[in-house]
Amino acid sequence: MSRPELIKEAVTSIAEYVPGKSIEDIAKKYDIDPKDIIKLGSNENVLGPSPKAVEALVSSASKVNIYPSADASELVEAISVYTGLPAENICASGPGMDGLLDNMMRVLIEPGDEVVIPTPTFSYYEISARANGATAVHVAPGEGLEFDVNSIKEAITDRTKVVFLCSPNNPTGMLTSEEDVRSLIESTKGLVFVDEAYVEFADKSLSKLVLEYDNLIIGRTFSKAFGLAGLRIGYGLMPAWLKAQYMKIATPFNVSLPAIMAGMAALSDSEYLEKSISMTVEGRKYLTENIPFKVYDSQANFILVDVSPLIARDVSESLLKKGIIVRDCRSFKNAGESLIRVTVGTRGQNEKVVSAFKNAKAY
Known part of the structure; x- marks a missing residue:
């Protein structure tokens, strides 16, 4: 039996934090081999740790x-x-x-x-x-x-x-x-x-x-x-x-x-850190120049894509079905319905992302 009266009102009124989707979740939902999934929704370092x-x-x-x-x-x-x-x-x-x-x-x-x-x-x-x-x-x-x-x-x-x-x-x-x-x-x-x-x-x-x-x-x-x-x-x-x-x-x-x-x-x-940074800067430029939607200038390890007149939910879903995890930004206050955040990946991963966005553009 729950006892909600014990919880502070300030807490009960807070909306839950929305994390990025996990590889395990997507593998199960779309019946995809986890090894074939690219996780680019949580802004992690795709090269891993030093x-x-x-x-x-x-x-x-x-x-x-x-x-x-x-x-x-x-x-x-x-x-x-x-x-x-x-x-x-x-x-x-x-x-x-x-x-x-x-x-x-x-x-x-x-x-x-x-x-x-x-x-x-x-x-x-x-x-x-x-x-x-x-x-x-x-x-x-x-x-x-x-x-x-x-x-x-x-x-x-x-x-x-x-x-x-x-x-x-x-x-x-x-x-x-x-x-x-x-x-x-x-x-x-x-x-x-x-x-x-x-x-x-x-x-x-x-x-x-x-x-x-x-x-x-x-x-x-x-x-x-x-x-x-x-x-x-x-x-x-x-x-x-x-x-x-x-x-x-x-x-x-x-x-x-x-x-x-x-x-x-x-x-x-420092050498490994510089490797991570240079890969990100190069990949950020590649994604910005090749994704066929508006891409905002970014100083981070991700880019923000405006897929209008399409809807972020639909485009994100199309990428998820291909095993590419990105972040639908509708949960961000005042972000609207058409924004998708994409973590910069390796060159091979970035090429798959560009291809997936081009296919979405053609719909």
Whole structure:
């Protein structure tokens, strides 16, 4: 027997997070051999993890009976070298950047607070904020799906505790300019959270701004460029004063020992990282130039395709039947009915994607 009266009202009213489809789901639904399925719906690194990261995982396996460091200090030091920021401005987190978001909402949000979320974007900002008692204020995009900075400013009130920005944005792949981010930071008494999950694939990072502003947080992850999505490692770049408060409520030992070791190894393998980035940039260009629909300029490891006058549901279904998993973006607020997000794959995978879109175009 269920007891819904025990659950917070803020939780019962939240729509469930919609993940990308799995290989197992598609294999079963369409009776396709899993080996023949291409998963390009969750923005994972199709090359997999660095061999050095795998080696670190294996070597740490015999030590999992021991707790890791409570604050993942070894990984924090490695991130400090990678980003050029002092360790006092860095927090490692698990599970992934979602863990950083959850902890930050626990630190910041009180009932009655508001968070401003420009759309379309990653849905977990709203889930995490509302679960902690905040009201989500959504801001519609401009005509080209870019964030409307003036509208975001107009949405900020005295109750605004956090303004969320995803840059490069998911699902559009667009960057928010440094000028616009500075303008937003200076327009609110609250905090600005910039999600840079895909920043390794972009032309520019805003990480150094953390040393200039006392109300800026930047979230990062090892799930994308570093190919460690299954280990769920994230980290935050933030002012030292905020890290001190964050660490009070962060779950002890929230980054596992294997994750710490693999993360450090991945950071040390710059050659493999560059290989992943160059493959993505090349593949992104190929997809943009060859898919016979409108493709938005992207700075991430995915591209956004507008299949109008067709409908995303129908085109996605046609690709799924061919064993190509992509992301129908209808679940993204203010994304409309015709947008599909496609992770950049290997050259062979990208060629199959282009062929599938050309066949869809011919319908």
